[in-house]
Amino acid sequence: MHEMSIAEGIVQLLEDHARSQHFSRVKQIWLSIGELAGIELSALRFSLDVVTRDTLADGAIIHIDTVPGSGWCLACSQSVAIHARFDACPLCGKHQVQVSSGDEMRVAELEVD
Template sequence: MHEMSICESILGVLKDQAREQKFDRVKRVCVEIGPFSGVEIEALKFGFNVVMRGSIAEDAILDIIETPAKAWCFSCGKDIVIEQRYDACPDCGSHQLQVTGGEELRIKQLEVN
């Protein structure tokens, strides 16, 4: 389960930011996750609670923003929302799409003391 290592990386970022910005407690972590990121959200929630124990983010709330998968259609030139990587363009039916969003996994916002 690579979600545990993702949570450990998040904790590393939190510690680095705490040193840089001089805070000692994290109350909320807001994370953006795209459907193509390969992250299982329930596993991430579980891992977050486990990894944050005894840290500056113990008892922090994990807010997850699920972003849509987006693509650009080579045929009609439109930006579209897709469900799966190999979907057809809903406007023209073309399969010539360039994925432009949905792979993200990033910390969007922190609430700290």
């Protein structure tokens, strides 16, 4: 379950920013996660609940915004919506779609004290 290591990385990021920006508590976290990022959201939520205990983010409310997947079809030169990395183009049926968005993951915003 790589979501646990992702959650640990998020907590490390929060701790690093707390030191550099002088805050002591994280009240809310907004994450932006792409549909194609390969992250199981329920597993990430569970992992964050576990790894934030007794940290500056203990009890923080976690918001997750999902970014839809999209790609560029090399065969028909169109931008298309995709829901899995190796989906065929919904317009022409070819499997020549390059992911253009929806594979990212970032901490978009924090509410801190």
